[in-house]
Amino acid sequence: MADIIKLLPDHVANQIAAGEVVQRPASVVKELLENAIDAGANAIMLIVRDGGKALIQVVDDGLGMSATDARLSFERHATSKIQKAEDLFSLNTKGFRGEALASIAAIAHVEMQTKPEDAELGTVLKIEGSKIISQEVCATVKGTSMAVKNLFFNIPARRNFLKSNQVELRHITDEFHRVALAHPNIVFHFHNNGSEIFNLPKSNQRQRIVNVFGSKANQKLVPVEEDTQVVKISGFINKPEFSKKSRGEQFFFVNNRFIKSPYLHHAVVAAFEGIIKPDTYPGYFLYLEVDPASIDINIHPTKTEVKFDDEHTLYAILRSTIKHSLGQFNVVPALDFEQDQNLETPYAFKDKEAQLPGVAVDAGFNPFQQKVGNSGSAYRKDGHAVNKSWEGLYTGLESEIGKEVSFTSMQFESDTITGSVFAEQKESLESTSTTFQLRRKYIVTTIKSGMIVIDQSRAHQRVLYEKFLKNITVNEAVSQQLLFPLSLSFSKADRVILEEIKESLNTIGFVFGKMDAETVEIKGVPLLVSESEVGMVLDQLISDCQMEVTDDSFSQTDILSKTLAKTLSVKTGEILESASQIALVNDLFACKESLVSPFNKPIYITITENDIDKKFI
């Protein structure tokens, strides 16, 4: 039989390798940024067009390359970073595989300009799909510029698989965050479609975090510092009250390289145990320095996973370091003079003495924000209790929140200003049906065959969800003009998402005014949203949209409606007067789907007379 095994031609091998290295435009961004850092750049500029599909360009002022190196850098397994296998154990660079440029050049149009400091002239090189188109000398400055155009031009399947420009941009921004946070001593610029979205001066770790995430970030940070023989830890954790229901703002850097580590994440979460609500995640920016010989970053092609020699020790040190920082922070609360747009959420009531809400001493006082606990004013004009941030969801827990609820209910019983959310239907229904509320959680009502028990919160979620969905699709939402427009600040990344969902937000009644680098003006809000809730509602919408990366407009609408329904619905623990109960029941059964909540949870159960009879046997 004739021999049939052949070596693959280089460009085919490169294309195959590219499948691993380059998943999407963000992977190219990561590789190019890392190369610039490895080249010792002091300033790096990232330029992106159309979510990276049209152009990704990285310009650095690093070492540059000679004409020969410029040519060689596109060969597979060509690297200046390691020479022998042992070098892998003392790695100080991001790259070492020597396959990024070869892979990128196999699936895109690449133009490189580069010049080392000591050369008179530089090199300009063009490659398309692994084929060198031209190589010439040129006059240029020290450093390297890599422009990658038309990514996946020769692999239509991959190109079609890419998401919308906004979604790809979001992935790119994530990569940019990781690199920029790891290297505060490097200047970064980031331009998207001609406008600058980041301009990060050289700074310390804390300033870099604030420059990336916006001035709001500053007041959240608690420093972390530890130096042991195994590891040196520095960085910040977010104060417990800022922990979020969604992931995000969780960063580990090992020797200035961003890594993912579920194990170390667990160590941090364990340190927060008992002081943050279940199902919320603390934010952190932790920089670990370890002996390069004690880690193996070779185990994953995209290199965000790391194998540590002594994970258990690292876990223990990390956990106790964080606990220590949290303890310190409790003793010495940070003084914050900046206004806080978030609702302050006390997290350790058990150890604190009861305090009256003190406006006079509250530096973060915001006149548009209603405080938890002022139940007198905590009712919206439509009579619906303003939901108490996300606490409402935790009313089942034995905690300060539980107390909070009974406090409110005391007020309730003394002055029964429990207007109706569903006021319109009040008259017609009151006299005909009987309902009662069970444990401020269920509405019980009779039906011909027996009775039904309805989860009030889920029922209201369903009603609101269908209402918002309809508003968005038929575009008939009513919005209330704010007398004084609100101005809220968002991080750059949040701004990107906000821009993306702005149109849908308009259709449900948000009216936006001026938007500048730091702040967004809000001139109108949907009828159902009160002024004090706007910040919270938008934060929640943004983080929900962030979690569910999506670009088709239907699922965006769906996420928005779900989030609004969840945020604005009546919660467990809230008392509903009987007209509200009746109206809710009727609204529920007028829904297209009344069996399950928007989150697919059962809304009600029925108990027939027969069921009851059986119990009496």
Ligand code: ADP
């Ligand atoms: P690796 O980074 O793993 O070495 P790459 O394919 O990313 O592999 O790059 C190949 C080589 O090209 C690098 O080892 C480096 O010598 C050179 N190189 C790439 N980008 C730059 C840059 N921006 N400045 C200077 N040299 C670069």
Ligand code: MG
């Ligand atoms: Mg590289």
